[in-house]
Amino acid sequence: MIILMRFMVAATIVFIIADIIPFPNYPSGYIATTISEHNQNQKTK
Secondary structure, eight states: OOHOOOOOHHHHHHHHHHSSOOOOOOOHHHHHHHHHHHHHHHOOO
């Protein structure tokens, strides 16, 4: 449970930083899609 919380905090920080500083290499919404896909993978297991 602690690991999951740490992941959520890290993902939130990364998402905020990516929102402030858009990476030219990544298309818009790439990180959000990655996070949502990861969450879906966690639920299916």
